[in-house]
Amino acid sequence: MTNISAARQALSHLDIEKSQANIRASSRDFFWYSPVLKPRLDHVVADFVVRPRTQDEVIEVLKVCYAHNVPVTTRGAGTGNYGQAMPLAGGCVMHLIHMNAVKEVKLGRVTCEPGVLLKDLDAHCIAHSGQEIRMFSSTWATATIGGFIAGGSGGVGSCTWGSLRDLGNIVRLRVVTMEQEPRVLEFTGEELARVSHAYGTNGIITEIEIPLAPAYDWVEMFVTSEDFGQAMAFADDVANSDGILIKLASVYEAPIAHDYFQRFKPYVTQKDNLIGLMVAPHSMDGFKTLLKRNLGLTLIYRSDENDWERGPGRVFEYGWNHTTLRALKVDPSVTYLQVRYGFPEHRALVEKMRTEFAPEVLQHLEAIRMDGKLGFAGLSLVKFTSEKRLDEIVRLHEEAGAIIFNPHRYTLEEGGRQSVDDRQLRFKQEADPKGLLNPGKMIAWDDPDFGYDSMYVYPKIQAAE
Amino acid sequence: MTNISAARQALSHLDIEKSQANIRASSRDFFWYSPVLKPRLDHVVADFVVRPRTQDEVIEVLKVCYAHNVPVTTRGAGTGNYGQAMPLAGGCVMHLIHMNAVKEVKLGRVTCEPGVLLKDLDAHCIAHSGQEIRMFSSTWATATIGGFIAGGSGGVGSCTWGSLRDLGNIVRLRVVTMEQEPRVLEFTGEELARVSHAYGTNGIITEIEIPLAPAYDWVEMFVTSEDFGQAMAFADDVANSDGILIKLASVYEAPIAHDYFQRFKPYVTQKDNLIGLMVAPHSMDGFKTLLKRNLGLTLIYRSDENDWERGPGRVFEYGWNHTTLRALKVDPSVTYLQVRYGFPEHRALVEKMRTEFAPEVLQHLEAIRMDGKLGFAGLSLVKFTSEKRLDEIVRLHEEAGAIIFNPHRYTLEEGGRQSVDDRQLRFKQEADPKGLLNPGKMIAWDDPDFGYDSMYVYPKIQAAE
Numbered sequence: 068m069t070n071i072s073a074a075r076q077a078l079s080h081l082d083i084e085k086s087q088a089n090i091r092a093s094s095r096d097f098f099w100y101s102p103v104l105k106p107r108l109d110h111v112v113a114d115f116v117v118r119p120r121t122q123d124e125v126i127e128v129l130k131v132c133y134a135h136n137v138p139v140t141t142r143g144a145g146t147g148n149y150g151q152a153m154p155l156a157g158g159c160v161m162h163l164i165h166m167n168a169v170k171e172v173k174l175g176r177v178t179c180e181p182g183v184l185l186k187d188l189d190a191h192c193i194a195h196s197g198q199e200i201r202m203f204s205s206t207w208a209t210a211t212i213g214g215f216i217a218g219g220s221g222g223v224g225s226c227t228w229g230s231l232r233d234l235g236n237i238v239r240l241r242v243v244t245m246e247q248e249p250r251v252l253e254f255t256g257e258e259l260a261r262v263s264h265a266y267g268t269n270g271i272i273t274e275i276e277i278p279l280a281p282a283y284d285w286v287e288m289f290v291t292s293e294d295f296g297q298a299m300a301f302a303d304d305v306a307n308s309d310g311i312l313i314k315l316a317s318v319y320e321a322p323i324a325h326d327y328f329q330r331f332k333p334y335v336t337q338k339d340n341l342i343g344l345m346v347a348p349h350s351m352d353g354f355k356t357l358l359k360r361n362l363g364l365t366l367i368y369r370s371d372e373n374d375w376e377r378g379p380g381r382v383f384e385y386g387w388n389h390t391t392l393r394a395l396k397v398d399p400s401v402t403y404l405q406v407r408y409g410f411p412e413h414r415a416l417v418e419k420m421r422t423e424f425a426p427e428v429l430q431h432l433e434a435i436r437m438d439g440k441l442g443f444a445g446l447s448l449v450k451f452t453s454e455k456r457l458d459e460i461v462r463l464h465e466e467a468g469a470i471i472f473n474p475h476r477y478t479l480e481e482g483g484r485q486s487v488d489d490r491q492l493r494f495k496q497e498a499d500p501k502g503l504l505n506p507g508k509m510i511a512w513d514d515p516d517f518g519y520d521s522m523y524v525y526p527k528i529q530a531a532e
Numbered sequence: 533m534t535n536i537s538a539a540r541q542a543l544s545h546l547d548i549e550k551s552q553a554n555i556r557a558s559s560r561d562f563f564w565y566s567p568v569l570k571p572r573l574d575h576v577v578a579d580f581v582v583r584p585r586t587q588d589e590v591i592e593v594l595k596v597c598y599a600h601n602v603p604v605t606t607r608g609a610g611t612g613n614y615g616q617a618m619p620l621a622g623g624c625v626m627h628l629i630h631m632n633a634v635k636e637v638k639l640g641r642v643t644c645e646p647g648v649l650l651k652d653l654d655a656h657c658i659a660h661s662g663q664e665i666r667m668f669s670s671t672w673a674t675a676t677i678g679g680f681i682a683g684g685s686g687g688v689g690s691c692t693w694g695s696l697r698d699l700g701n702i703v704r705l706r707v708v709t710m711e712q713e714p715r716v717l718e719f720t721g722e723e724l725a726r727v728s729h730a731y732g733t734n735g736i737i738t739e740i741e742i743p744l745a746p747a748y749d750w751v752e753m754f755v756t757s758e759d760f761g762q763a764m765a766f767a768d769d770v771a772n773s774d775g776i777l778i779k780l781a782s783v784y785e786a787p788i789a790h791d792y793f794q795r796f797k798p799y800v801t802q803k804d805n806l807i808g809l810m811v812a813p814h815s816m817d818g819f820k821t822l823l824k825r826n827l828g829l830t831l832i833y834r835s836d837e838n839d840w841e842r843g844p845g846r847v848f849e850y851g852w853n854h855t856t857l858r859a860l861k862v863d864p865s866v867t868y869l870q871v872r873y874g875f876p877e878h879r880a881l882v883e884k885m886r887t888e889f890a891p892e893v894l895q896h897l898e899a900i901r902m903d904g905k906l907g908f909a910g911l912s913l914v915k916f917t918s919e920k921r922l923d924e925i926v927r928l929h930e931e932a933g934a935i936i937f938n939p940h941r942y943t944l945e946e947g948g949r950q951s952v953d954d955r956q957l958r959f960k961q962e963a964d965p966k967g968l969l970n971p972g973k974m975i976a977w978d979d980p981d982f983g984y985d986s987m988y989v990y991p992k993i994q995a996a997e
């Protein structure tokens with residue numbers, strides 16, 4: 068029998084959140100980007116929130132909750148968008164905010180705890196030896212490295228380094244299991260796939276070793292074109308220029324910049340498609356040469372030299388899922404899709420979707436390497452009308468050959484490739500025999516025969532009051 | 533009228549080579565790799581050799597030789613393979629060995645003189661700030677940066693950074709013209725193509741600014757497979773793994789390793805195809821994971837941990853054109869081709885050429901990025917029988933769709949794409965109005981109507997005695 072109060076009592080010497088408002092806040096993420104998830108998850112709240120300071124305290128939390136059959140949902144900063152870290156069945160939310168030590172920086176790699184903010188990790192590595200992490204989410208300023216690895220897939224830097232799941236982008240993870248006697252395991256190589264991007268459903272990451280890249284004083288830029296095809300081609304060409312080192316190449320179909328990026332109003336029209344870029348300083352000469360080859364492109368902003376009265380801030384805080392956030396602030400009826408346009412059909416497929424759906428769906432593309440080839444991650448902005456229409460848009464994308472990672476679902480499988488990840492499932496069977504870790508997120512565990520013909524509903528989700 | 537002795541006399545206060553044997557040595561490069569070039573260039577010798585110490589002395593040499601109509605052929609270490617730096621019409625060889633200063637290292641870039649050795653440039657940048665040059669020829673230990681830029685195209689590092697000609701791989705070149713009053717010009721952007729890989733036919737490079745990459749303690753490895761297709765696919769896969777940082781991926785068809793790589797005898801059989809690799813230390817875990825996925829591959833050597841009685845030396849000194857050198861030492865009848873196998877047909881085209889020509893032609897491949905896609909540079913080993921057969925092999929490659937850069941020709945055009953480079957020609961008209969710089973190397977200058985149906989013969993080449 069689940070005994071919440073016994074568990075909370077047994078853990079009362081740890082840092083336990085007292086305020087009900089804070090418990091509610093710590094039970095939420097950015098699920099409300101999705102009009103589908105919003106009504107379904109809005110009421111979800113933990114019974115208690117605990118913030119362990121050490122791995123030993125993590126083990127204690129897991130052991131106590133195991134003994135009392137209390138679900139444990141682990142979170143970092145809660146910047147996910149799919150309810151990754153929301154306690155569907157209540158119970159304990161384990162917040163890793165105190166575990167933020169950077170343990171060791173070496174040439175090419177860093178070892179740290181999961182709760183360190185991405186921006187703090189970068190600051191530490193830059194101060195130590197002029198290095199930075201290879202990739203990060205657009206929530207760099209507020210998100211944690213553990214949350215990024217457990218709940219993310221790629222981001223700023225993926226135009227060069229590919230995705231987190233690609234070999235070499237995580238070196239080692241230390242993981243604690245939820246058993247009667249929790250074990251501490253070290254995962255490398257093939258084993259990393261068991262627990263990275265698993266939402267903490269089958270173990271808790273307590274130490275991370277990832278590769279580093281040299282930190283440069285990236286020149287951040289915005290370029291406009293009235294021709295969407297030209298804007299897309301230029302982002303593709305820059306990212307395919309082997310001698311030009313970049314960290315970001317984003318494309319925003321008109322009128323995204325004009326309508327949703329408030330500080331751009333004086334500098335763009337409704338006809339302007341926008342390209343956001345981060346280029347290494349020593350690649351600027353090559354970049355400018357490429358830019359000049361393209362009549363119709365206008366460089367409207369560069370971070371190291373501009374006369375904007377109010378600067379736009381960091382260029383990457385317009386990209387990836389910050390685009391959706393900015394659009395939502397202006398128009399609450401906007402939502403989004405996550406599309407994968409793979410090489411070599413990526414440009415043609417984008418054009419096809421654009422022809423079919425604009426302006427209901429506006430293209431927002433991020434250059435990303437997949438198996439060595441440049442393609443696009445699409446985080447298309449969608450004018451939401453109904454769930455039915457949203458599902459139809461998803462279906463039409465898939466029928467056209469675009470892969471959809473549905474951000475309007477809270478399970479691993481529906482947000483992924485709609486198939487069971489056997490490695491993750493098998494490890495959950497071993498590491499979480501009672502199924503207490505982040506329940507409701509792995510369909511394969513709860514309903515192995517689920518057919519994916521409609522949205523999965525976790526039977527034990529808290530009822531709305 | 534050409535007045536050699538007047539020029540030599542006017543320059544006698546500079547460092548002028550006295551020994552006839554050294555003059556002969558300074559008039560040669562590694563043209564003898566080619567059985568076609570060997571008889572044609574073997575007798576070529578300068579009238580005098582001068583080694584300027586400064587840009588002012590370079591200007592003085594050019595000004596004096598201009599006044600006396602003396603040809604000037606500029607060289608670095610003379611490690612080229614096509615007579616790039618051989619004085620076909622005699623005259624002055626200007627040897628830049630003394631101009632070897634590294635002027636400034638910054639984050640991401642270095643400024644230096646042309647005569648610094650690649651290995652010394654790397655040593656300087658590593659000592660300064662843990663940086664190294666992006667790419668270098670396999671003659672790293674003996675070649676100069678100026679020679680690499682004026683006479684080379686890519687090499688170790690091109691699997692990541694592409695070719696020297698790609699935007700961003702050269703930042704700036706300072707060039708001195710050969711006019712009555714030589715000018716000193718700074719080239720960036722589009723202008724770089726005028727003088728890089730121009731063999732010094734239209735200006736003399738006196739300062740170089742190139743980008744740097746982080747220096748890692750690369751793990752150098754050799755892997756074998758009895759299946760050539762598997763070896764080729766593995767090199768391709770490693771180089772396409774975005775999260776695994778590499779500096780070299782070479783493939784050697786069997787029995788190259790067994791027959792030509794002497795220290796490999798105890799470790800390979802005649803059936804073993806060989807893969808040579810340089811992998812960043814923090815990418816080794818990802819690399820080993822990928823290796824384990826491929827049954828049939830055997831790691832026979834890693835530089836950081838091995839029990840070879842006599843180590844093989846640097847792995848890159850088996851790659852690029854060192855392969856040909858090693859083969860020639862064992863079998864003087866071996867020569868080579870330079871082939872470009874472009875994505876996406878690269879693997880299929882290699883297999884086709886292999887089916888058609890093995891064992892007369894053995895495949896030696898180097899992974900190289902071209903416009904963002906991984907393909908192969910082929911430096912195939914050819915069992916030489918006759919010039920006629922060699923020409924036929926070239927023709928059959930071209931007919932199959934493989935691009936050939938013919939290493940058995942001494943002109944820019946024949947060693948390139950067999951077409952006039954208008955930018956280089958126009959700059960020669962401006963910078964070398966008398967046509968005195970490295971004469972005979974630019975067909976477009978001497979014979980604009982040449983038809984490329986047979987080997988070009990420079991009419992003013994020195995007669996063999």
